[in-house]
Amino acid sequence: MLIVQKYxxxxxxxxGHLLNVARKVKAAVDQGYQVVVVVSAMGDSTDAxxxxxxxxxxxxSARELDQLLSTGETQSSALMAMALEQMGVPAKxxxxxxxxxxxxxxxxxxxxxxxxxxxxxxxLAVGLTPVIAGFQGVTQSGDVSTLGRxxxxxxxIAVANALGADRCxxxxxxxxxxxxxxxxxxxxxxxxxxxxxxxxxxxxxxxxVLQTQAxxxxxxxxxxxxxxxxxxxxxxxxxAESDSMEKPAVTxxxxxxxxxxxxxxxxxxxxxxxALLFGELAEQGVNVELIIQAVSHNQLNDIxxxxxxxxxxxxxPVVTECLKKMGGQSLVIDTEVxxxxxxGSGMLGRPGVAAxxxxxxxxxxxxxxxxxxxxxxxxxxxxxxxAEKALAAIHDAFGLGASEEMLEE
Ligand code: ASP
Ligand code: MG
Numbered sequence: 001m002l003i004v005q006k007y008x009x010x011x012x013x014x015x016g017h018l019l020n021v022a023r024k025v026k027a028a029v030d031q032g033y034q035v036v037v038v039v040s041a042m043g044d045s046t047d048a049x050x051x052x053x054x055x056x057x058x059x060x061s062a063r064e065l066d067q068l069l070s071t072g073e074t075q076s077s078a079l080m081a082m083a084l085e086q087m088g089v090p091a092k093x094x095x096x097x098x099x100x101x102x103x104x105x106x107x108x109x110x111x112x113x114x115x116x117x118x119x120x121x122x123x124l125a126v127g128l129t130p131v132i133a134g135f136q137g138v139t140q141s142g143d144v145s146t147l148g149r150x151x152x153x154x155x156x157i158a159v160a161n162a163l164g165a166d167r168c169x170x171x172x173x174x175x176x177x178x179x180x181x182x183x184x185x186x187x188x189x190x191x192x193x194x195x196x197x198x199x200x201x202x203x204x205x206x207x208x209v210l211q212t213q214a215x216x217x218x219x220x221x222x223x224x225x226x227x228x229x230x231x232x233x234x235x236x237x238x239x240a241e242s243d244s245m246e247k248p249a250v251t252x253x254x255x256x257x258x259x260x261x262x263x264x265x266x267x268x269x270x271x272x273x274x275a276l277l278f279g280e281l282a283e284q285g286v287n288v289e290l291i292i293q294a295v296s297h298n299q300l301n302d303i304x305x306x307x308x309x310x311x312x313x314x315x316x317p318v319v320t321e322c323l324k325k326m327g328g329q330s331l332v333i334d335t336e337v338x339x340x341x342x343x344g345s346g347m348l349g350r351p352g353v354a355a356x357x358x359x360x361x362x363x364x365x366x367x368x369x370x371x372x373x374x375x376x377x378x379x380x381x382x383x384x385x386x387a388e389k390a391l392a393a394i395h396d397a398f399g400l401g402a403s404e405e406m407l408e409e
Pocket of ligand 2: 008009040041043046150
């Protein structure tokens with residue numbers, strides 16, 4: 001049985017942490033598994049490198065930045081191989097290049113084009129445990145590239161797929177994916193299983209368990225992911241294709257506090273207005289999420305939409321300019337809002353789920369400002385001051401909390 005195990009930066013924060021991980025790898029090897037290890041950079045060292053680059057140049061070259069950032073993972077892979085050897089586990093570190101990971105030229109967010117695992121297979125065949133530097137690959141011309149922040153997840157999944165591994169385990173400092181952020185909802189419980197689409201929705205809501213591109217890749221290749229904690233033996237969460245018929249309507253709830261609501265009041269009810277506004281925003285690279293256009297009255301419309309809070313400064317002049325062009329009345333910007341979402345592939349074809357979400361918010365006295373839905377998600381924009389209360393209310397209404405006895409255990 002071949003297992004790929006990926007360890008994130010928080011599991012590798014110090015020499016002691018590295019040794020702890022090496023012991024875990026050794027335990028798996030001693031049990032008779034073939035293990036391929038993928039490591040992130042130690043602790044926050046990638047951030048530290050980004051900071052250093054910023055002191056050299058206001059706009060560092062993307063190629064040089066990748067050359068630099070890839071060194072974090074190079075370090076931890078060599079250190080891990082040394083630790084394993086010392087523990088009597090023959091090991092060999094691999095750069096992205098040696099692991100056969102070929103990517104596009106989009107430095108900083110390169111996509112994997114191909115994985116040729118022949119060197120990995122050779123090492124495995126002679127009983128070596130490969131330790132791959134995550135996050136890095138190489139372009140066709142041999143330049144080092146990186147796979148976007150959190151990209152070691154993608155390395156692990158792509159390698160597991162190329163090797164036809166039996167399992168791909170992603171270790172971090174949390175025991176998998178929870179029904180809600182446990183820091184906000186103390187009764188949140190770990191999920192046994194989650195579909196790729198649910199995980200993608202959660203990730204886009206800000207749950208930072210797995211890199212989004214990695215989940216997309218896993219979905220495309222149908223690689224099941226086992227998200228587990230380095231620091232406990234809990235089983236964690238499996239992310240895989242799952243049968244929505246047998247699932248609860250809502251699997252998890254998520255909160256995004258970092259959004260803003262923009263409203264254009266009194267714009268002409270005429271063709272081309274929305275096209276102009278959202279075309280200009282797209283051109284500026286502003287991501288728009290929920291959009292509401294109310295029923296028009298007196299040939300005038302109100303259009304409201306949400307964006308990421310960090311984009312407000314970029315969006316404001318664009319929207320002001322559009323409003324002038326279309327002869328609209330005024331612009332309101334509200335940065336005191338938040339988005340709560342209920343996510344679950346079990347809501348497919350099951351009526352009444354949205355009503356239960358709204359009922360939960362009503363019982364908590366939370367006013368809903370905007371509503372958006374997708375096939376497996378219901379989102380509400382609410383006042384930011386109500387965010388925690390709203391999240392807990394929906395979590396409770398769908399019975400997602402661990403029972404009292406479970407909490408006491
Ligand atoms: N070290 C990189 C980062 O911090 C990649 C990773 O951790 O997966 O984003
Ligand atoms: Mg990291």
